[in-house]
Amino acid sequence: MRELEGRAVLITGAGDGLGRAFALEVASHGAVVLVNDVNGDHAARTVAEVRAAGGVAEADVRAIGSAEAGEAVVAACVEAFGRVDAAITNAGIFHQANMWDEKPETAEAIVRVNLLGVIHTATPAIRRMRAQGRGVILNIASGSMAGNAEMSLYSATKGGVMSLTYAWAQELEGSGVRIHAMSPFAYTAMMKTSTSKAAEGPEHMAPLAGYLLSDRAAHLHGKIVRLKNGSLHIARPPEFDPSLGQSSKWTLATIADALGR
Numbered sequence: 001m002r003e004l005e006g007r008a009v010l011i012t013g014a015g016d017g018l019g020r021a022f023a024l025e026v027a028s029h030g031a032v033v034l035v036n037d038v039n040g041d042h043a044a045r046t047v048a049e050v051r052a053a054g055g056v057a058e059a060d061v062r063a064i065g066s067a068e069a070g071e072a073v074v075a076a077c078v079e080a081f082g083r084v085d086a087a088i089t090n091a092g093i094f095h096q097a098n099m100w101d102e103k104p105e106t107a108e109a110i111v112r113v114n115l116l117g118v119i120h121t122a123t124p125a126i127r128r129m130r131a132q133g134r135g136v137i138l139n140i141a142s143g144s145m146a147g148n149a150e151m152s153l154y155s156a157t158k159g160g161v162m163s164l165t166y167a168w169a170q171e172l173e174g175s176g177v178r179i180h181a182m183s184p185f186a187y188t189a190m191m192k193t194s195t196s197k198a199a200e201g202p203e204h205m206a207p208l209a210g211y212l213l214s215d216r217a218a219h220l221h222g223k224i225v226r227l228k229n230g231s232l233h234i235a236r237p238p239e240f241d242p243s244l245g246q247s248s249k250w251t252l253a254t255i256a257d258a259l260g261r
């Protein structure tokens with residue numbers, strides 16, 4: 001029995017890069033895949049590659065980002081395969097600029113695809129998975145979630161994906177639905193426009209997605225796992241350090257004593 005035999009997996013942005021590698025990986029473990037991409041040629045190419053390897057896939061050509069697209073892509077997966085067992089909210093866009101050079105339309109596009117796209121795709125998928133009593137959401141975060149210079153909007157959307165992952169994990173506790181995020185680092189078309197340079201191809205990242213979707217990860221929930229240059233990391237949620245002191249009435253002066261003047 002293969003690890004993902006018969007599971008219906010929806011992957012957004014699966015026409016190229018990481019999404020394509022995830023599609024090939026999960027199909028190799030027996031999953032049937034809905035390959036979404038805004039680029040129809042690329043979606044068709046991934047579907048053909050999955051089928052050539054003996055797998056099952058259908059294409060969905062839709063721009064992720066709106067509530068309508070999220071509902072429709074989940075419905076397309078159900079129509080194609082009768083269910084949605086896992087969703088990888090992978091579609092994303094990137095650009096690099098100082099914040100003072102950002103144009104409103106680029107700012108809105110990046111938030112729409114990277115953050116609203118995750119929200120609007122995961123929401124209908126989670127509703128179905130809660131009704132089924134099982135399912136896995138895999139969000140795609142980024143090391144940029146901690147904030148990178150000249151990538152502030154991209155970083156903010158990935159920070160938002162991190163917060164969604166941690167918050168949804170609490171809401172989904174005990175529901176049978178698991179949620180994770182992965183933080184990849186791979187040489188893709190997106191990387192060509194970045195000053196960060198990855199040496200490895202997206203196929204190096206794909207086994208982590210396969211693992212997180214599989215029952216072998218059934219004991220994990222709400223984790224953000226990073227794979228970079230061969231190193232596997234698990235993120236620690238951001239936390240506040242209480243060591244600066246306690247007072248019932250902080251003043252400007254005592255705060256300065258604690259934090260420095």
Ligand SMILES: NC(=O)c1ccc[n+]([C@@H]2O[C@H](COP(=O)([O-])OP(=O)(O)OC[C@H]3O[C@@H](n4cnc5c(N)ncnc54)[C@H](O)[C@@H]3O)[C@@H](O)[C@H]2O)c1
Pocket residue numbers: 012013014015016017018019036037038039042062063064065089090091092093094113117140141142143183184185186187188189190191198
């Ligand atoms: N490459 C990396 O090292 C890296 C690092 C961290 C995070 N990520 C994240 O991984 C994901 C995939 O990145 P990638 O490097 O494979 O990028 P990529 O540009 O190589 O591929 C992205 C794919 O998504 C599609 N897409 C873009 N907007 C879409 C939309 N609105 N609806 C549907 N499809 C859309 C594109 O057509 C393309 O096929 C993104 O969320 C990205 O932020 C990538």
